[in-house]
Amino acid sequence: MTLKVYADNAATTRVSDEVLEAMYPYFSIHYGNPSSLYSLGREAKIAIEKAREQAAALIGAEPNEIIFNSGGSEADNTCIGVYARFVAPKKGKHVISTKIEHHAVLHTLDALKKDGFEVTLLDVDEYGLVSPEALKKAIRSDTSVVSVMFANNEIGTIEPIAELAKITREGGAVFHTDAVQAVGHVAIDVKEMGIDMLSLSAHKLYGPKGTGAMYIRRGLYCPPLIHGGGQENKRRAGTENLAGIVGLGKACEIAGAGLEKEKERVTALRNRLVEGVLKIPYTRLTGHPTQRLPGNASFCIEAIEGESLILMLDMFGIAASTGSACSTGSLDPSHVLMAIGLPHEIAHGSLRFTLGHYSTDEDVDYILEKLPQVVDRLRAMSPVWDDYIK
Amino acid sequence: MTLKVYADNAATTRVSDEVLEAMYPYFSIHYGNPSSLYSLGREAKIAIEKAREQAAALIGAEPNEIIFNSGGSEADNTCIGVYARFVAPKKGKHVISTKIEHHAVLHTLDALKKDGFEVTLLDVDEYGLVSPEALKKAIRSDTSVVSVMFANNEIGTIEPIAELAKITREGGAVFHTDAVQAVGHVAIDVKEMGIDMLSLSAHKLYGPKGTGAMYIRRGLYCPPLIHGGGQENKRRAGTENLAGIVGLGKACEIAGAGLEKEKERVTALRNRLVEGVLKIPYTRLTGHPTQRLPGNASFCIEAIEGESLILMLDMFGIAASTGSACSTGSLDPSHVLMAIGLPHEIAHGSLRFTLGHYSTDEDVDYILEKLPQVVDRLRAMSPVWDDYIK
Amino acid sequence: MYSEKVMDHFANPRNMGEIPDADGVGVVGNMKCGDIMKIFLKIEDNIIVDIKFKTYGCGAAVATSSMATELVKGKSIEEALKLTNSVVVEALEGLPSAKIHCSVLAEEAIKSALIDYCKRQGIDPTPIVGCSGDCANCENHNRE
């Protein structure tokens, strides 16, 4: 099964050639420890500071507001878990988030609950949108952090971040957003939007896995999750992932330069894909019809189960994903599909294509050619389908 | 100042060509997310499991006892900080470590202290050795973790780990060792030595920065530091640093295959370097004369200051390091040099060469040719030196 | 991760389909849990001469259906009743632990079809099958 169409860019992306080329010398040539005093170390330090500028520029931040780390999960754990524990003595033990966050957020919140925190998870509507009104009602004097993801990884819905951030500020709390899926794909300006903290991850924008960053607004102190050396202005210890950081910086630069054009191109591809898939009977789009990530095309296909769908698409060289129960190893389909109100039997048939920089018109054609065949084959196997065609 | 001799392998190492070659395809060809169901994802998962076997084999562990993460600092924070907090309710809030640990350990202990833990830091003798007798006396019924580094990063002293682990087990506590400097350089068998948890980092053994691992003995549960997805058997969340892990695995395999021969070769180089450097008057070796890491040659050179030494050696293309106060940005020289009882004025002149796989006879010759010139020049500048030659 | 055998049975399921004039039909599982298996039997002289399945579910659900039908085809009813989920798992060269329940479902589906056959023949299935066939309310076949 050789790969023909990679349509799972929300899971991870291919490191782009330019990014890899930028990273390459930092493994075996400029391999110095950025903390070292001699030239090889100083050059490494300069490379990291350049990457910091590149990352900052992409989201409208100042370089010294960027802290590099090992990825989106670490960023979420730090900005929410560490920060909430740190401010709890003066501010209180209440945290607000939503039902559709990534597990890196939800499980951080679970850990907080074990430590006596109270957590309010906001509902979303059928499109996955968080209601600013609901946030206004939920926020309290002891609320320290409000964390709402910029865009959802499963259904692609983009949240009204600026509005939510404003309500949070007015409520006297700090606003964090998990923007792992959004950074590099839609325009973000942390200052304009009033974001206090933000998580991002390189491998979602054609950078390497295992490198990420947090934006922490100047003046806001968040202690380190990882204690040790004085790296990252004492905010995150550990020898820096030099090549990874250089790669993240380059990926941010590239993403920033091509953002609007790329967004338009990918959105057009996505729209054609959505249109085509919806021609298959008993199929529905999940997420918001327009307020969504450019590459995200997510569906529920009735009478078949998502994991089978993924495995059979793989047999045709198509890489896609599902939020079905079987794929998660639990009894329930993804919490996101539950939160938007889908019944289990519909959610089991979830299917997500996420297009990206390397996606082409031919990719969409190929998916639209093969998907109906795969669906037909699985429906022919399905005892449930008989009820539909009766 | 082009690099002529890299003699700072304890700070970081060059990624070896074989390691880089192994990693390379995992950026842009086999770039799948290891959690994905389709072939590209499954292949990634297989690559990680292979690396797990390679890492396990190097230290005598079972593959499922290896948990990959972002490096040595994260491993120390997890095995000590997270574990101690987790077992505190049943076991108690006392932790034992030593005065010569890396900051990743010491600052993790500081954080524990803030949470009401009691920390005993064992002294070391003039060679940097921890006394098993002292541990025996320090261990209590409420001691949960004893953490002693396998080998010190500054002076290279190798601790009597098996003995310390035995005392710890008899005392009913769990034994962790920060083996970041030792793994791949000296033989380690976690089972034989009775080690419960161990930290290691790829970039100290010709692997990439930003990838590390913990060994956690089967049957011992340590909760994740980073919460989120179910990666690493639910012990460490976050999309795996695929290429980094493949690189770590390969580095472990190579290190294991050549360990004894390489140890002998590097030790011989080191001994010649030590002999040569000690010919410079008013110069002393730091650390244990024989029980030390193969590559470590660390000294104190009187009447000159370490940072100047490093900068001037760099002008000759030699990369080395120091534990002087100026280099650390604080008023005090390194805590390790203090712990072995050196007075401030001696410790300020600390100089560390750490040889490694790429070190040659010519490197040693070059250092032995240039170092005396550099020392002479700095001593000629030093108002203190006048007192020596009077 | 699935074995090659599982992938083979998923990609090329044996005995997939229906038997319009089946002598026994069994259905187990439900939509909510995401697995449904339906088994069709053709029995002549106590021998399973034909068997077909239809399955809604994950890769393991399809593969266990395929393998289980293969394992009992041509067997006597008594032999077929001896089929346990672990035999199916073994024949598939293993299943991820989260998927073991699929193999249990396959065992139950075949039993359920055999019970239906017995009932149609006017025979009390309990002594033969060892249970009433009311899997949903049964404690003996502990579904994981």
Added chain:
Amino acid sequence: MYSEKVMDHFANPRNMGEIPDADGVGVVGNMKCGDIMKIFLKIEDNIIVDIKFKTYGCGAAVATSSMATELVKGKSIEEALKLTNSVVVEALEGLPSAKIHCSVLAEEAIKSALIDYCKRQGIDPTPIVGCSGDCANCENHNRE
């Protein structure tokens, strides 16, 4: 990280050495802290006609010594007394914050040598220098 100017003055220190028959000598700092600067002055007609330094310390200590001596060489005593550490820092195109104290030390070393000169000439240095020259016990020259 150091500026190129700092590295230049470290690699090629100006005025390094001693003046055997100096008219004023000042020493500040101590071994324990890791910085010692010694300044030698030759003064003719109120003008610093020659100046040399010896320094034990880090790169910044050497570079600030070098730069400070350059800045006061050929100046009158009054002009030399106007030298502040921030002028030295600026001339070196900046210093890392942890190294600012080196520039303070350089300022103090020159003052100390001028005070020694005054004392040797039998002049009370306090009104001229603005302090007693007892830097170790002084609150005015706040060392970082």
